[in-house]
Amino acid sequence: MNDGKDNAYTMRLAQAGHIGDGKPAKADTVISQYTDDREDGIGHELILPPDIRSAVDRFLTERDHADALAAHGLNPASKFLMTGRPGTGKTSLAALISRRSGLPLRTIRLDRLLNGLSGKTLENIGILFDRMRFVPCVLFLDEADSLLCSRRGRDDVSEMRRATSLLLQRIDDWNPMGILIAASNMPELLDPAMFRRFDLRISMPAMTGNLAEEIIMLRLDEIGMRLDGRHFENAYEWGSRLTPALIVRTVDGLARETIIRGGDVIDVDELGRRFGRLAAGQMRDE
Numbered sequence: 001m002n003d004g005k006d007n008a009y010t011m012r013l014a015q016a017g018h019i020g021d022g023k024p025a026k027a028d029t030v031i032s033q034y035t036d037d038r039e040d041g042i043g044h045e046l047i048l049p050p051d052i053r054s055a056v057d058r059f060l061t062e063r064d065h066a067d068a069l070a071a072h073g074l075n076p077a078s079k080f081l082m083t084g085r086p087g088t089g090k091t092s093l094a095a096l097i098s099r100r101s102g103l104p105l106r107t108i109r110l111d112r113l114l115n116g117l118s119g120k121t122l123e124n125i126g127i128l129f130d131r132m133r134f135v136p137c138v139l140f141l142d143e144a145d146s147l148l149c150s151r152r153g154r155d156d157v158s159e160m161r162r163a164t165s166l167l168l169q170r171i172d173d174w175n176p177m178g179i180l181i182a183a184s185n186m187p188e189l190l191d192p193a194m195f196r197r198f199d200l201r202i203s204m205p206a207m208t209g210n211l212a213e214e215i216i217m218l219r220l221d222e223i224g225m226r227l228d229g230r231h232f233e234n235a236y237e238w239g240s241r242l243t244p245a246l247i248v249r250t251v252d253g254l255a256r257e258t259i260i261r262g263g264d265v266i267d268v269d270e271l272g273r274r275f276g277r278l279a280a281g282q283m284r285d286e
């Protein structure tokens with residue numbers, strides 16, 4: 001591990017976009033081999049409850065004070081685990097952290113990292129994480145449960161077990177000049193040993209009527225539409241039983257129909273009905 005001062009210096013280099021071998025992070029061929037620079041998250045603002053928003057703010061603020069922390073031999077928090085149902089904003093939050101930290105987002109390509117050949121997965125993890133020590137990124141491990149699943153009771157004794165152990169070690173050795181983000185829809189599958197390795201652990205919030213209202217209003221504002229009707233509470237109440245992704249998708253669908261009919265005002269009663277049908281379908285699936 002580097003000491004704190006070293007890290008603060010490297011972090012400044014990282015923020016300047018050059019590091020180690022002097023090449024910009026984007027051009028790194030090893031990193032490109034195992035990760036993607038696609039941004040799947042949204043471009044718009046995420047609506048998060050105040051406690052999560054302030055936890056993320058604190059996490060990012062520490063990076064602005066890397067020098068002060070280093071003077072006391074401390075590093076800023078740099079490892080972040082988020083769990084939550086599909087469509088609750090995990091990928092979008094990783095993209096937001098990348099934008100706000102100024103570090104490029106690199107999503108691990110599990111199809112490249114995992115390899116059936118004996119020892120190859122371990123070698124790939126080693127190569128990627130070695131390189132990460134010199135290239136400042138937000139490294140995003142989506143579907144973390146596939147790599148960090150519990151080693152207990154698994155019959156694939158050798159390769160995947162060792163891959164999980166190696167990854168846990170590499171997470172311990174993570175260089176705080178970068179940010180490591182892991183996300184999972186299935187936290188119950190995660191190896192218990194991994195939780196304490198993350199500085200910040202967030203479980204994406206359950207939806208509430210207020211959050212649903214904020215997400216609807218933000219989305220309408222972004223696409224230049226308005227709401228009309230009487231039963232706003234219905235829409236918010238039904239919306240509170242959906243995920244943010246379903247809310248945005250339903251608003252967008254109704255907006256497209258409205259625009260094609262030549263309007264820019266969305267019928268809130270119809271929006272509530274659609275949310276209601278989706279929520280009922282979702283409950284049947286559960």
Ligand SMILES: Nc1ncnc2c1ncn2[C@@H]1O[C@H](COP(=O)(O)OP(=O)(O)OP(=O)(O)O)[C@@H](O)[C@H]1O
Nearest residue numbers: 042046047085086087088089090091092244245248
């Ligand atoms: N908190 C939120 N505020 C506003 N919009 C959101 C929020 N969460 C999700 N969305 C909307 O849902 C879409 C999908 O979100 P995202 O892909 O980030 O979810 P996810 O948790 O990564 O899902 P998965 O587990 O399926 O990968 C986003 O593009 C955005 O439109």
Ligand SMILES: [Mg+2]
Nearest residue numbers: 090091092142
């Ligand atoms: Mg995602």
